[in-house]
Amino acid sequence: MANKKVSVWTDIQFWRRSAAWVTGFATILLIWLSFDTIGQITMGTNADLKNGVDKRVPAATVINYHIDYKMNKKRGHEVPVIGEKQLFFGKEWSPKDAEALLRLGKLTEQAKNCMDCHTLLGNGAYYAPDLTKAWLDPAWQKGGPMQGMTGKNTVEEAMAEFLQHPSQYPTHARMMPNLGITAEEAKGLVAFLKHMSSIDTNGFPRNFSKTVAQFKAGDTNAH
Amino acid sequence: MLTSIKTNEFRGDKSKELGMMYFRVALILFGAQLLMGLIAAIQFIVPGFLFELFDFSVARMVHINALVVWMLYAMIGSVYFMLPDETGVETVGIGLGKLAFWVLTAAVTVVVLVFIFIQVGSGTETSIWLINEGREYLEAPRWADIGIVVVVLTFYWNVFATYMKGKQTGIMTVLIADLFALAGLYLAGMFFTDNISMDQFWWWWVIHLWVEATWEVFVGALAAYALIKIIGAKREIVEMWLWIEVLMLFGSGILGLGHHYFWIGTPEYWWEIGALFSALEPVPLVAMFVHVLYDWGKEQGKAKAEGHPGAVMNNGPAMAWIVTNAFGNFLGAGIWGFFHTLPQVNIYTHGTQFTAAHGHLAFFGAYATILIGMMYLGVQYAYGVKKLTSTFKSKMAIFLIVFGVLGMTVALTIAGYEQVLVERAELGGGWTAFFAAQDLPWYIQAQVWRAMMGVVTFVGFIYLVWDLLTIGKHAKAAQAAAE
Ligand code: HEM
Ligand code: HEM
Ligand SMILES: [Fe+2]
Numbered sequence: 001m002a003n004k005k006v007s008v009w010t011d012i013q014f015w016r017r018s019a020a021w022v023t024g025f026a027t028i029l030l031i032w033l034s035f036d037t038i039g040q041i042t043m044g045t046n047a048d049l050k051n052g053v054d055k056r057v058p059a060a061t062v063i064n065y066h067i068d069y070k071m072n073k074k075r076g077h078e079v080p081v082i083g084e085k086q087l088f089f090g091k092e093w094s095p096k097d098a099e100a101l102l103r104l105g106k107l108t109e110q111a112k113n114c115m116d117c118h119t120l121l122g123n124g125a126y127y128a129p130d131l132t133k134a135w136l137d138p139a140w141q142k143g144g145p146m147q148g149m150t151g152k153n154t155v156e157e158a159m160a161e162f163l164q165h166p167s168q169y170p171t172h173a174r175m176m177p178n179l180g181i182t183a184e185e186a187k188g189l190v191a192f193l194k195h196m197s198s199i200d201t202n203g204f205p206r207n208f209s210k211t212v213a214q215f216k217a218g219d220t221n222a223h
Numbered sequence: 224m225l226t227s228i229k230t231n232e233f234r235g236d237k238s239k240e241l242g243m244m245y246f247r248v249a250l251i252l253f254g255a256q257l258l259m260g261l262i263a264a265i266q267f268i269v270p271g272f273l274f275e276l277f278d279f280s281v282a283r284m285v286h287i288n289a290l291v292v293w294m295l296y297a298m299i300g301s302v303y304f305m306l307p308d309e310t311g312v313e314t315v316g317i318g319l320g321k322l323a324f325w326v327l328t329a330a331v332t333v334v335v336l337v338f339i340f341i342q343v344g345s346g347t348e349t350s351i352w353l354i355n356e357g358r359e360y361l362e363a364p365r366w367a368d369i370g371i372v373v374v375v376l377t378f379y380w381n382v383f384a385t386y387m388k389g390k391q392t393g394i395m396t397v398l399i400a401d402l403f404a405l406a407g408l409y410l411a412g413m414f415f416t417d418n419i420s421m422d423q424f425w426w427w428w429v430i431h432l433w434v435e436a437t438w439e440v441f442v443g444a445l446a447a448y449a450l451i452k453i454i455g456a457k458r459e460i461v462e463m464w465l466w467i468e469v470l471m472l473f474g475s476g477i478l479g480l481g482h483h484y485f486w487i488g489t490p491e492y493w494w495e496i497g498a499l500f501s502a503l504e505p506v507p508l509v510a511m512f513v514h515v516l517y518d519w520g521k522e523q524g525k526a527k528a529e530g531h532p533g534a535v536m537n538n539g540p541a542m543a544w545i546v547t548n549a550f551g552n553f554l555g556a557g558i559w560g561f562f563h564t565l566p567q568v569n570i571y572t573h574g575t576q577f578t579a580a581h582g583h584l585a586f587f588g589a590y591a592t593i594l595i596g597m598m599y600l601g602v603q604y605a606y607g608v609k610k611l612t613s614t615f616k617s618k619m620a621i622f623l624i625v626f627g628v629l630g631m632t633v634a635l636t637i638a639g640y641e642q643v644l645v646e647r648a649e650l651g652g653g654w655t656a657f658f659a660a661q662d663l664p665w666y667i668q669a670q671v672w673r674a675m676m677g678v679v680t681f682v683g684f685i686y687l688v689w690d691l692l693t694i695g696k697h698a699k700a701a702q703a704a705a706e
Contacts, residue, residue: 015466026477041420106417108346110357116280121487122574129657139654174270204486207651
């Protein structure tokens, strides 16, 4: 065995070289794909929104628009649809103010540690509902139980009210704790949630969100 | 394990002593991890438990951070332990290594106290710098991140300089390259962005490329070292296998990162890339399993043929944990990982109790096991024991911990199925769908079982600590009596 090669398959040198090549190749491919992906998930601009250019992650000013989540026949799953202008907390936000609000929301999300109970984009903890499309959840819309409970008239106001006093609006024995969220921080969080719901997540969550009433009635959703 | 602080038998091997210091803290943090897990598990079934005092988010944050940190401690400890054996020289910067140990331990203590007592901050950069970064597993505030980087650089310099000075074995060469990547990846988690997609994109670089690439290769190197040390496996064979493992682990694991890029805003091509490469990830885990058992059988057969009938291994409990590692890695990461790695499945299972089932068995099977094995190796040498055999306590420890974690995994898998089918498939996610699934009787039953199996795990942990504290002393006394 000493210096005569019996077979390449038992040759350490061969495996070491192969390991180095394969690792190098995989790394380069990953870096190359990452550049492409980063380009695609960089936030769009306010101009993109005005011109109807679809971005996977739209600009912060998307909070000034109506957002929906609709089946797209071509892609075979639901995608966010950005619609008409819509007031957010009773006004239209300038790009600068919208960006600042989103930033406050993201900072608050981290500082209050939302992800150790909830999932965002499906990542995090599994103690509380996924927040990816929370903004679009029927429970928060007009006539939905959450909006009804807070006694507010818009999704954003209902959410902001709940976030400031969550344990005053329990829906289940498992409640969200009071995290000391201020009125400003709550607005930021709602902007963050609305922005997140406009991200193109390749159809996750799927079939969002049949109601429990439909389920209980045995509705098949067939039309 | 404790007596060895003063009266150890390392005979001047300062590096092994330093390794033991890391092992001791690792064990304490492991205990803290389990206690926090129990609190969080109880909160699933008794929601009012410690509500607004010590909420689920706090317990869970400490649970998973203690997990990551104890494993890093035990990994550093293992490297200091094996360094003189592999390089043939004394570790160059012991003083610096000790200083780094105390700095790190002080920093970890402060971070944990802040997590427990301050818990959350206001929505400002200051909170992220001083209190809590709020990104799962990487919650440590930024000041601590920087401290960790400095300490890890010191550690790396120590390992690298010793490597350059001494023998450069294949195992050490793999470790040097692997630790460099492992440390460097941490930097990818150290910045703030208001774009949640970008945030999660880089977050997975740290989490996935740690546990499914660099940590796995680290385990490969540890197992190689341990097989040589415990059963006298032949270095040529072990090192050749190690390179094959590196090839397969990095070849599949690096691009396997794509299985986390299905739904976070990233483009569709990750469906194919993530599915293909992550589906290959179990292959090296099978290979590692075969390798450990094959080597063991081979050495045992050789000894028998040479007329030594007894067991070849000189450390029973360490070997038991390493075999558990080979199987647990394959089961937890390989099988449970493969279950949900295709996008067609993952669109439903993503972020459910199913994920938690996999997370538990994988972290336990792939990492906790072998690191516990290294602790037993440490105890053996700290007491100068030639042959360490399992005691009743060692057996209770491994049985109860393995049984407990398997039980938790099965319970969570059942809870996961319930949640996937009802919340995701039938009701399509959403707020009310989530609670409809959480209220299902079978789901609640599964959560109760998980909590009970958690208690079993914890009892096993008590046996483990008890054993590690006593096994060395008794074996040493028995050895002295026999001589
Ligand atoms: C020792 C190795 C591994 C460890 C420690 C590990 C651990 C974990 C953990 C903790 C998570 C959850 C992360 C979170 O909190 O969001 C996770 C997710 C995941 N893992 Fe692993 N894993 C390992 C190997 C594997 C392998 C080999 C595969 C595939 C064959 C795999 C497939 C997955 C997938 C698809 C997810 C995403 C689950 C989801 O969408 O919710 N893992 N892993
Ligand atoms: C006493 C035993 C344990 C109990 C009761 C326990 C309980 C828990 C609970 C309640 C969670 C939160 C899950 C959720 O968000 O829904 C969790 C998460 C986690 N635990 Fe444990 N745990 C225990 C032991 C362990 C062990 C031994 C390990 C690994 C070695 C581990 C690793 C993890 C990981 C990686 C997560 C995050 C999972 C994810 O995000 O997918 N735990 N544990
Ligand atoms: Fe992964």
